[in-house]
Amino acid sequence: MSKHKMTQLKALEAESIHIIREVVAEFRNPVMLYSVGKDSSVLLHLARKAFYPAPLPFSLLHVDTGFKFKEMYEFRDNFCKEIGVDLIVKKNEDAMKKGMNPKEFGVARCCGALKTQGLLDALEEGGYDAAFGGARRDEERSRAKERVFSMRDEFGQWDPKNQRPELWSIYNGRIHEGESVRVFPISNWTEMDIWSYIREEEIPIVPLYFAKERPMIERGEMLIPYYEENKDQLLEGEEPKMVMSRFRTLGCSPCTGAVRSSASNMDEIVIEAAAAKRSERETRIIDHGANTMEDKKKEGYF
Amino acid sequence: MAKLNLDLTKEIELLRLVTVGSVDDGKSTLIGRLLVDTKGAFEDQLLAVRKKKGETKIASASEIDLAMLTDGLSAEREQGITIDVAYRYFATPKRKFIMADCPGHEQYTRNMVTGASTANAAIILIDARNGVMPQTKRHTHILGLLGIPHLIVGINKMDLVDHDQAVFEKIRDDIKAYCAKQGVKDLTCIPMSALDGDMVAVRGDNMDWYEGQTLLETLEDLSVLDAVDEQPFRLPVQLINRPQTADLPDYRGFMGTIASGTVKVGDEVMAAPSGKSSTVKEIVTFDGNLDEAFAPQSITITLSDEIDISRGDMLVHTGKATSDGKELTANVCWIGDDPLTNRKKYMIKHTTSSVKAMVASIDFRRDIHTLDREDADELAMNEIGQITFKLQKPLHYDLYADNRVTGSFIVIDTFTNNTVGAGMIV
Ligand SMILES: Nc1nc2c(ncn2[C@@H]2O[C@H](COP(=O)(O)OP(=O)(O)O)[C@@H](O)[C@H]2O)c(=O)[nH]1
Numbered sequence: 001m002s003k004h005k006m007t008q009l010k011a012l013e014a015e016s017i018h019i020i021r022e023v024v025a026e027f028r029n030p031v032m033l034y035s036v037g038k039d040s041s042v043l044l045h046l047a048r049k050a051f052y053p054a055p056l057p058f059s060l061l062h063v064d065t066g067f068k069f070k071e072m073y074e075f076r077d078n079f080c081k082e083i084g085v086d087l088i089v090k091k092n093e094d095a096m097k098k099g100m101n102p103k104e105f106g107v108a109r110c111c112g113a114l115k116t117q118g119l120l121d122a123l124e125e126g127g128y129d130a131a132f133g134g135a136r137r138d139e140e141r142s143r144a145k146e147r148v149f150s151m152r153d154e155f156g157q158w159d160p161k162n163q164r165p166e167l168w169s170i171y172n173g174r175i176h177e178g179e180s181v182r183v184f185p186i187s188n189w190t191e192m193d194i195w196s197y198i199r200e201e202e203i204p205i206v207p208l209y210f211a212k213e214r215p216m217i218e219r220g221e222m223l224i225p226y227y228e229e230n231k232d233q234l235l236e237g238e239e240p241k242m243v244m245s246r247f248r249t250l251g252c253s254p255c256t257g258a259v260r261s262s263a264s265n266m267d268e269i270v271i272e273a274a275a276a277k278r279s280e281r282e283t284r285i286i287d288h289g290a291n292t293m294e295d296k297k298k299e300g301y302f
Numbered sequence: 303m304a305k306l307n308l309d310l311t312k313e314i315e316l317l318r319l320v321t322v323g324s325v326d327d328g329k330s331t332l333i334g335r336l337l338v339d340t341k342g343a344f345e346d347q348l349l350a351v352r353k354k355k356g357e358t359k360i361a362s363a364s365e366i367d368l369a370m371l372t373d374g375l376s377a378e379r380e381q382g383i384t385i386d387v388a389y390r391y392f393a394t395p396k397r398k399f400i401m402a403d404c405p406g407h408e409q410y411t412r413n414m415v416t417g418a419s420t421a422n423a424a425i426i427l428i429d430a431r432n433g434v435m436p437q438t439k440r441h442t443h444i445l446g447l448l449g450i451p452h453l454i455v456g457i458n459k460m461d462l463v464d465h466d467q468a469v470f471e472k473i474r475d476d477i478k479a480y481c482a483k484q485g486v487k488d489l490t491c492i493p494m495s496a497l498d499g500d501m502v503a504v505r506g507d508n509m510d511w512y513e514g515q516t517l518l519e520t521l522e523d524l525s526v527l528d529a530v531d532e533q534p535f536r537l538p539v540q541l542i543n544r545p546q547t548a549d550l551p552d553y554r555g556f557m558g559t560i561a562s563g564t565v566k567v568g569d570e571v572m573a574a575p576s577g578k579s580s581t582v583k584e585i586v587t588f589d590g591n592l593d594e595a596f597a598p599q600s601i602t603i604t605l606s607d608e609i610d611i612s613r614g615d616m617l618v619h620t621g622k623a624t625s626d627g628k629e630l631t632a633n634v635c636w637i638g639d640d641p642l643t644n645r646k647k648y649m650i651k652h653t654t655s656s657v658k659a660m661v662a663s664i665d666f667r668r669d670i671h672t673l674d675r676e677d678a679d680e681l682a683m684n685e686i687g688q689i690t691f692k693l694q695k696p697l698h699y700d701l702y703a704d705n706r707v708t709g710s711f712i713v714i715d716t717f718t719n720n721t722v723g724a725g726m727i728v
Contacts, residue, residue, distance in 0.1 A: 014598050024541060054544070145389075167721070168712075
């Protein structure tokens with residue numbers, strides 16, 4: 001019987017470090033996608049651990065939609081400077097010039113242009129053959145089958161029919177010229193693991209994750225952060241008010257909801273995560289128009 | 303707010319599981335039950351699969367269509383996506399579980415091998431009305447081949463056989479007899495009703511004659527690391543760390559995940575294939591240097607002497623070398639679309655090294671139904687056989703039965719770059 005014991009967070013950590021190192025060993029030009037959120041913060045922390053005492057052997061890439069919370073930009077710039085990593089910021093300038101936004105064009109089109117196309121263009125421009133991402137399999141049902149190494153063709157497209165089986169901890173990183181791979185080192189982490197690890201390792205995160213009185217718009221069960229600059233997000237009859245709240249996940253400010261919470265430190269956040277009844281995805285997409293809401297209702301959304 | 307002892311969360315261990323069963327044995331129901339009873343599923347996810355539409359609260363698990371919770375399958379069929387392994391997560395105050403959920407139908411061998419390759423324990427489901435079926439034997443054989451340390455047989459749907467102790471005991475004795483022949487070491491049989499929840503997370507009132515642990519208690523008590531830290535030390539080198547910064551101009555660290563065993567500062571180690579020895583100077587981590595490290599930690603080692611080591615080499619304790627050679631015989635499970643044929647060339651990835659390999663002989667194919675050996679001149683998708691490969695350069699390995707990390711490899715098709723085979727060295 002074994003005399004050593006390894007906690008589950010340390011086991012997950014070791015697995016993630018193993019994956020990150022394999023990618024650096026087998027790919028010519030990897031990059032780490034950095035969204036400034038909690039999952040990215042954990043991913044970056046793991047990467048620093050993997051190569052210590054050497055600096056990161058790759059850059060961070062932030063695909064900026066221009067719609068992120070200002071607290072996220074502040075945090076990103078300060079933190080990257082402090083730890084001395086190379087940060088590349090890319091935007092889909094074309095779409096931004098045309099005034100792309102979720103309210104007029106719809107969430108799907110806006111995400112498609114600013115996030116997806118922005119990312120594909122940035123990856124192509126950088127000539128990266130591997131891109132680390134912070135996706136987790138517990139986030140939603142469709143992600144449960146995602147591989148750790150996820151192959152992309154020359155157009156950056158995913159072919160779910162053609163996924164490579166992953167056996168033991170042996171990853172097959174062979175690709176043809178022009179193909180690339182998305183790598184998800186924290187596939188096996190749950191939301192609870194992420195919070196517990198941030199707490200244990202004292203990983204700095206954006207202050208929006210901690211509860212505070214913030215101006216919010218209440219819409220149905222959703223709490224939408226209110227900013228003076230975008231008064232036009234108010235629908236008829238709505239008025240902003242101060243609500244003790246925090247964010248479980250951070251995306252673009254017009255599309256990310258907050259939750260009512262008084263958890264203002266890591267201990268309280270972990271306790272809240274353990275008792276959470278709803279998945280974090282629930283706060284992710286906010287409906288801006290009548291149509292999308294109706295579509296969702298048809299599928300049984302309440 | 304729920305009371306949670308935060309310091310206790312630090313004690314939680316990780317157990318990797320695989321669940322297998324034939325269609326309709328109740329696998330989805332069981333996984334749904336585990337997720338609900340351990341709160342591994344959120345309310346909004348549960349509401350989406352409730353039986354009565356319109357409710358906004360879930361009063362009990364019986365209101366949920368448990369199988370729906372895990373079946374992304376109908377959508378998959380519509381889209382024509384390969385139906386393959388999905389991963390689920392749940393936790394108790396003692397443990398976190400990663401469960402590979404392998405569909406029981408088509409391509410089950412390929413899926414099972416994938417899902418089981420990383421598992422510490424497997425749950426096999428049997429429908430109590432049917433008893434041990436040929437496919438139960440097949441599944442058990444494959445799990446045995448993959449060296450899963452702990453096998454749990456869930457004898458399910460006990461509610462449909464009046465919770466009859468005699469039915470359970472008959473099936474238990476049958477499967478025990480079969481497992482003895484397969485070399486299975488640790489076997490546990492549990493009567494259960496995944497639908498009602500009896501003996502899954504709670505005991506229920508229907509099977510008081512059963513004195514063993516519930517499924518969840520069993521899963522919480524299984525040994526996680528087994529004896530992997532007591533086996534000989536193996537560190538497949540992933541990368542060489544050479545910061546070449548102003549503070550660390552000459553630093554050379556060997557980075558890798560310990561495959562097995564323990565290493566201490568001052569230990570004499572040898573690098574394969576060069577055979578050169580040195581002593582461990584430091585065991586480096588971001589959190590500070592360690593005196594001792596064990597499997598499966600990811601670490602960096604520095605040595606007292608400058609010896610030539612590169613990716614694909616293996617650090618071992620002097621005198622505790624691996625086997626090595628330019629020929630490799632293994633049980634191979636074929637998962638590629640095109641069959642493996644004699645003299646065909648592939649790439650083999652073993653730990654961190656990749657070598658060209660040629661099929662030297664197909665020693666035999668295992669009839670997956672009778673488990674007999676038969677002559678064969680190819681190995682098609684989902685077939686298992688013993689293959690001997692000729693390697694372009696020697697590999698340093700252990701037998702799979704002794705070491706699941708240094709005894710396993712994948713076979714890669716050099717034309718498509720796909721992973722086409724899973725090898726277990728014999
Ligand atoms: N009576 C009874 N029915 C069960 C039990 N477990 C599963 N079932 C039923 O058996 C059928 C097949 O179950 P499912 O979980 O879909 O099987 P899978 O194909 O193995 O995933 C469903 O109708 C379930 O409701 C059980 O313990 N008792």
